[in-house]
Amino acid sequence: MMYEVRDLHLSLPDRARKPLLGPAPRIEILKGLxxxxPAGSVTGIVGGSGSGKSTLGRAMLRLLEPTRGQVSFDGTDITHLPEESLRPLRRRFQMIFQDPMSSLNPRRRVGGIIAGPLKLHGLDKVRARVAEALEMVGLPHSFAERYPHELSGGQRQRVGIARAIALRPDFILADEIVSGLDVSSQAQVLNLLGDLVSDLGLTVAFISHDLSVIRRLCTDVIVLHDGVIVEQAKTKTLFAAPQADYTKGLLAAIPLPDADQPWD
Known part of the structure; x- marks a missing residue:
């Protein structure tokens, strides 16, 4: 298994209710997940706002440390692994963020953005690796000289993907990466990610609030509600016969095409 998660709990300080003196009370976000x-799968993590899906993703990558439970990556328990021991593993799991404008340094050119993690991990042939990553996401080499504000939303998201795959990781966490894009750009990014999964043998966890996106890309689905898994199944099984009322509600919310609209 690429990831094994057991009885995962995570609580965070509630800064809105912090008293004048003393620590803030804690809110339990994840409740025994x-x-x-499996290696090679594309697992959708779906739920509404506040369900805990992004917190779960960050716990899986140890950007947040679990309160209780266990997270294992490719057989290694990383739940409370010290940063010096965790650092060599970080090359193997990467994240693509929801908003590329906030995750891409506006003062750096695209080439420097992609090169940053390569240099951090001490890899050689950085220029060649940057060019290869750009090619793999369908951007010309000349984009290495551009700044993020000179790109469209879809292009910026491709740069985020290029930065992640340049390290040739085993696992990628994609957090709502198409939610801010128009329908055409969404389709292009999803197709690209599907191709990269096949070409690079990636394992992916794809976080989304949109089950229609999950259906298009994912082999398996985990449904979160209020920090609890309410359902997990193969994608085809979940769409054919959802078990939880919450899942049925998410499915019912998927917009259907308007039969009165012209299709040509």
């Missing part, structure tokens, strides 16, 4: 992500 257990699941596996």
């Amino acid at each position: 257990s699941f596996d992500i």
